Amino acid sequence: MHRTKEEFEKKLKEFFDRHDPSKKEVAHLIAAKFHHNQDEIFEHLSEVYHKKEGVDHDKKTFMSGPLSNFNGGQ
Helix, strand or coil, rough: CCCCCHHHHHHHHHHHHHHHHHHHHHHHHHHHHHHHHHHHEEEEHHHHHHHHHHCCCCCCCCCCCCCCCCCCCC
């Protein structure tokens, strides 16, 4: 997906808000430098932070990790 630099920066900030708020301040640098590689950047960041958070980053599964066995309280 191709977003404007501003939209890309906003999405990066949202990502870092969820996963690593201390990195939020570098969102503008990433957006400026990697504007044309947005999908690759989000794929890379997702992989890195899923590993840090103990989530199995596997494209073949919809949900894995701590919530994969959630059965809705049943």
